[in-house]
Amino acid sequence: MNAAVDRADFFKTLAEKSTHGIRGDYSLADDHYVINQDWGAYTPEQHALWRRLYARQARLLPGRACDLFIDSLARLNAADGIPQFEVASDALAKATGWRLVAVPGLIPDQVFFEHLANRRFPVTVWLRQPAEFDYIVEPDVFHDFFGHVPLLFDPVFADHLQEYGKGGLKALTLDGLAFLARLYWYTVEFGLIQSEQGLRVYGAGILSSGGEIDYCLTHPAPHRTAFDLERVMRTLYKIDTYQETYFVIRNFHQLFTDTQPDFTPIYARLKTLPSLPAGMLLPDEVTFPPN
Ligand code: HBI
Ligand code: FE
Numbered sequence: 001m002n003a004a005v006d007r008a009d010f011f012k013t014l015a016e017k018s019t020h021g022i023r024g025d026y027s028l029a030d031d032h033y034v035i036n037q038d039w040g041a042y043t044p045e046q047h048a049l050w051r052r053l054y055a056r057q058a059r060l061l062p063g064r065a066c067d068l069f070i071d072s073l074a075r076l077n078a079a080d081g082i083p084q085f086e087v088a089s090d091a092l093a094k095a096t097g098w099r100l101v102a103v104p105g106l107i108p109d110q111v112f113f114e115h116l117a118n119r120r121f122p123v124t125v126w127l128r129q130p131a132e133f134d135y136i137v138e139p140d141v142f143h144d145f146f147g148h149v150p151l152l153f154d155p156v157f158a159d160h161l162q163e164y165g166k167g168g169l170k171a172l173t174l175d176g177l178a179f180l181a182r183l184y185w186y187t188v189e190f191g192l193i194q195s196e197q198g199l200r201v202y203g204a205g206i207l208s209s210g211g212e213i214d215y216c217l218t219h220p221a222p223h224r225t226a227f228d229l230e231r232v233m234r235t236l237y238k239i240d241t242y243q244e245t246y247f248v249i250r251n252f253h254q255l256f257t258d259t260q261p262d263f264t265p266i267y268a269r270l271k272t273l274p275s276l277p278a279g280m281l282l283p284d285e286v287t288f289p290p291n
Pocket of ligand 2: 144148204205
């Protein structure tokens, strides 16, 4: 496969997906799409915007984010400004062997999975504009760092994400990426988890969102139903609205063990079944009441 053509092809798709054009500087990226974070280049205004985003989100966490997220976020000391990835990586490596790599933005699936398979989490370096305070389509440094990094301190979740990366590389050879992307979407990005006090959030897309973090737990409109691997892999999702269905795991062990099987026969079976609209419930499915 000609890497150069791949890059051109990737950038064409990226430009189509990006709301403000391609926002990261990919010219300095190496073959793994890794760049230097260049922490010194962030302006005081950007650190101030980060502090506002962080303060708003941190106020919403109690009673909504899972305890593990709240406890791990505290260990990152990231409230005072855009964090230095190397500092966070040192703390993370001691806990679960993960490190962060700075990337200019979305990177090709294959490269993304290779990083995860090697316990490297790609974190976007650029921060949203002030006008995007409440909503942004592409992942920026606030979504990636605030939303995704804290859970990497949990050994079980950290192991799951590495397995997910290995599974992604395999899915690319089996034309199963669409199924795996739905799994990621409804767990790592928008997953809910049970707790003694009721439903809690562990999905990064919700944890970094000002509005969805309450909506997903309390609004009567969306369905909240038990996680089931094949059901999730069949379920379509929308990227620019709140979710119509949230899937609930009992604990991270369930996420790890339920995604252990070889997905090859599952992909083959799912290809013969219709995908499911985001807002539907299957006849036998029980829903969790809003908190
Ligand atoms: N790149 N930087 C970055 N972050 C992501 O979350 C990401 C990506 N590339 C591909 C991708 N996610 C998804 O296509 C996979 O999760 C399926
Ligand atoms: Fe994300």
